Amino acid sequence: MVQSHKLEKRRSSGASAKSTSAEYLRKLSLEDEDDWETSSDSATSSEEGNVSSGERRSPTRRESATSINSVEMLSNELLEREASQSFEAVPHSPVQNPPVRNPPVGLGGAGRTLAAAFQASEHIPYKRAEIPEPSLTPYDKNFCKALVSMLEKRKNYLYKIHTVFSDDSWDPKELEKSGQAGDYIEASPMSMTPFKVAAREDSDIDFGMENGVYIPLNEEHSIAVPVAAKVFFSDLHDLSSMMNSAPYATFAHRRLKLLQEKFSLYQMLNSEKEFLSIKALSHRDFYNVRKIDNHVHHSACMNQKHLLRFIKKRVREEGDKPVIMRDGKVLSLKEVFESLGLSPYDLNIDVLDMHAHNTKNTTFHRFDKFNQKFNPTGEARLREIFLKTNNYVKGKFLAGITKEVFDDLAASKYQMAEYRLSIYGKSKSEWAQLASWWYDNKLVSPNVVWMVQIPRLYAIYKKSGELDNFGEFISNIFEPLFEISKCPNKDPKLVAFLDNVVGFDIVDDESRHERKVHREMPTPEEWDVEKNPAYNYYLYYIYANLYVLNSFRQKRNMSQFSFRPHAGEAGDVDHLAGAFLVANSINHGINLKKNPALQYLYYLAQVGLAMSPLSNNCLFCEYSKNPFPTFFERGLNVTLSTDDPLLIHMTKEPLVEEYSIAMQVYKLSTADISEIARNSVMQSGFPKRLKRHWVGGSKMFENNPYQSNVPDVRIQFRKECLEAEHQMVYKYGMMPSE
């Protein structure tokens, strides 16, 4: 049934899925995790002096691709034989050297030293270790089939995002200028005039929720629909049984180890070349490559000392301002401190008591305690006053400190962030409230885009009687979005805000026990028990509604949202399986170390992982045992992010602190951290235009070392490794079973 569905789906969803490794790779290299371009303008980038995906493929491979395309209309079984035959004819793609590029003229009139370094690096050949293909057992070949089918599934699940921003509307340099500290030109990465909202006519498509998913009621064809819940749960079941099969695990483990070996060989053979070529990069070093904090929660984005100073300042300057309502009485800031029995002078970091590692290990494996740390001095009221958007002062204080953080980012110039704001699903008014907080406080910075995080707290609201069933939770989150997308003129503030939101995230304690999902789950409307649904249940219904919403907004020529949930920080590995199918990229993913098969899939699909070793160090995984360095060596698409600077970091530059510690402890070279920083740009939701300006491209293997500080040879190596794996997996994955 699944199979047939898949094929049906394939045909229906058009040409996208004619699968050969060449095809797949071309697609991969055309897509980034959330692609901000229309397929049409994918050509443009090749004019940018970067290796375009076209140039990159070797003739043999292209030919093999066409040999497949020519048999498109044949039956599947035939197709597969053809494929396998044509594949047997394909030699390993001949090794290429990375493109020779001359140092751009004018870039500071590259001096002789640089020229010398450049020449030297060019003269050192790119050395490859020749590693023969291992012979595969029938088991392994079946595994390849399973892998291919899962990679195909993921492609069918994911919604391909189309940008709505014309890339020529403005100039990155101009944007950066406008962001300098102290100077308050309001510009966001999405627009130079983020608060001007053009009037748009309403749409006549109506949406209604059916089995927990919003679908068009009076429109059939133009809106794409996601894979059905049943299908998802059964795919999930297939995936888990596959990833838990011992022989598969062995094979995946061997491949991953091989990738690791390849990398360390690569480094031994080419570190000198890398080093020289980086040296030759006029003006560019690690300090001035862009680093994006892909995973950071806004209410914890400031350093702790910063919050302390801010609170003291506010008490000094606005002590008599009414700030909170308690038992029918309105209290001023001074009175609040009175009631806490504190003078601002007394206040110290230890009273604030927000450092997760403050008391030795007390937060380790205690997500609940970690969460309590969000309350300054353990007092819910200070959190409410200073760290909430929706309070008596209308989030004025949080907005204030946010602007100070913006200034720090602007001053650093090379650090960007994707801050997460919470939507709880308790009421339909949340969106309007959040949007007007953002709009009225003019919270834009050229260094910042926004994400929305949804805490998985249905059970709590159900207990407190705020919700009847899970369906309400869903509709509280999505109805306002369909509404505003249908009638944009109803709430311009929300329209403007959504234009600056790049993705959705789901958060909360994964380690809590849950009952696994099975094929026949109750619908959200039916889910009226006090028990919290499983992680994957949340995952699917957020995904599915997001899918329809995106399709609708694309039709309406509005921005769309990527799906980048927390997954694999703790709890069941199934969370990572579900995320593999429906998520553009994820946060954490440390639990991949527990399952090689799944880890291998994440590698093959290059799913982005925004990892936070320091955060894990406080919660679920000691720093020295963190899989980050291993994942990086194996070539998984990893970045470093801070998660919660307020609770974790000591210095004024949390992201640099995160990089610095990783560099020191994991012994990373400049090329390594530059590659990690480049990954953070690629994974981010910043517009394609900026990505080109920052790393020289927005597609998987596009790179300009003069911008990214990453040697071409490094990218070339990663590309060859990935190609080799796909070559093998698809070769056997497309073979007829023996």
Added chain:
Amino acid sequence: MVQSHKLEKRRSSGASAKSTSAEYLRKLSLEDEDDWETSSDSATSSEEGNVSSGERRSPTRRESATSINSVEMLSNELLEREASQSFEAVPHSPVQNPPVRNPPVGLGGAGRTLAAAFQASEHIPYKRAEIPEPSLTPYDKNFCKALVSMLEKRKNYLYKIHTVFSDDSWDPKELEKSGQAGDYIEASPMSMTPFKVAAREDSDIDFGMENGVYIPLNEEHSIAVPVAAKVFFSDLHDLSSMMNSAPYATFAHRRLKLLQEKFSLYQMLNSEKEFLSIKALSHRDFYNVRKIDNHVHHSACMNQKHLLRFIKKRVREEGDKPVIMRDGKVLSLKEVFESLGLSPYDLNIDVLDMHAHNTKNTTFHRFDKFNQKFNPTGEARLREIFLKTNNYVKGKFLAGITKEVFDDLAASKYQMAEYRLSIYGKSKSEWAQLASWWYDNKLVSPNVVWMVQIPRLYAIYKKSGELDNFGEFISNIFEPLFEISKCPNKDPKLVAFLDNVVGFDIVDDESRHERKVHREMPTPEEWDVEKNPAYNYYLYYIYANLYVLNSFRQKRNMSQFSFRPHAGEAGDVDHLAGAFLVANSINHGINLKKNPALQYLYYLAQVGLAMSPLSNNCLFCEYSKNPFPTFFERGLNVTLSTDDPLLIHMTKEPLVEEYSIAMQVYKLSTADISEIARNSVMQSGFPKRLKRHWVGGSKMFENNPYQSNVPDVRIQFRKECLEAEHQMVYKYGMMPSE
């Protein structure tokens, strides 16, 4: 022979060595590593609301002490019996609780929350684990004897420093005010008017070198003389044979493990009490406790990005200034960059190429490569221009960037440093030159005191013909010092400089192979071979001359210098044995992990270790394998220091970065890092007055949590552990052999 010498020495060197554990401890707690006070004013500190050493001792113990004193005049053998007898009578000193102290009034009008935390912490009793004394084998008892004799030896070797600064001359607060960035009142921790030098009459004592050590020629009694070279080398021989005895090692290892167990038990039982009591410390947190960088080389004290910016700025602003002489031609800064084929714009961190971890592991176990990193862009000439005090521009640039570093320190307010400047021993003019560089550029900061480091490079100068024999090397270093101490009016600049120098250090690659020292070594005058003398040979002759110099300067009422060499970073463990005998404290000491017996001795004597895990991580010991956390738990007197920020650290606050990484990776609590910071104050050469202002005292167990952020209970625990060890060691160490 050794024995008899020891006794002879004991008598000669007065009462200091009547040894019982009580006695020893009283001494210990009266001394800090380099004590800035005259024994007379040791009483004063007890008025400071701190637990004075007097109050601290339990009656039983004091009585036991007197029972020893009463038999002072008896023969040694008798003394020992008496001692042991009286000791057998001594019960374990009854457990005391840390002193209850009320929160100082007026300190921000301590609020109810703090009061509550304070009450709570006071009500939680200090919980101790009762651990019975293990029974000792005869082996162990002999070991105790050996330990006692070595502890006694160390006491006889060390020169007790007497301060010359009247503590009431100025007010720390005033000093701090004068240090704020941008405001250039010239004040040093040593004096509010560091550049005013009062004229002093000359001394008529003449000094001459005899067997490599300066001794008074026309004066017999008033100048103390150090232990003779022969004796040192034979003591060293005894110490190494002792520390390499297997049964001793086992015993020491067990004791150290026990100390570690005690600490982790202590933490389990008292972390809540600690946490609450820290919380109760109005206004004080880790960010505003003083941290002193006890081990940092001045020419590498700036962050790398800082140096890069500084160089670019200089080229922009003073490009045409002549800066260096090459092959008889004077070059301007622009011309130098010309000759390097670089434009300032091109310059980047990777071209600068000074990060030790820049290329993966290339510096690991390669001290030579590490040293090369000191050359920006690998060009000796840039190092000469920007990082030398003695060059064509008279060290103007180095002075310039140093002042910028001073500003950063002043801005941070709570970070201090002891910067090392080099004296090479190539010529007698070095001191005058260095002093006038310091004096003319007015290089004082309230956050900085100076140290002098002597590279062990005799062999190189001998090869180059600059020196005939090692004696010259010694006299080049010390003759100018005796000279200026005799006739201060000859060079007021040098006098002023020496008033700001707190200690001597010896540096260089310890890992290079060397022949061990033996009892009969040639004298420095005889040492005219091209081979470099062994580490311990350098150690002794610097120590011995420093000893006489200090004694002379004390007589002259001039400041004296502590001896704090590099030791145990690499190479033979003997280096640490030598340092144990003659050094006030040391830098590094990671090799102590290779020798439990010696490590135990360092614990018993509480020798200070200024450790730099990040530096080790680049050179000799991976971060996760660094013994720092183990040493800390066992109660060794350890601090964190940066060594070479220019080569190692990423952020603008290298010392905070060092603390932050240790805190994260080694899972240190706030109490832990505050204790480490307190150790750094105690080990430093800053005046006693400041130490009292910063941590509430300058003696081993003095502490005021409101200043140091260290809970009294922590100090109490450390004290009890040390007492217990001394109790045992001296009990058996003083017993007659069976």
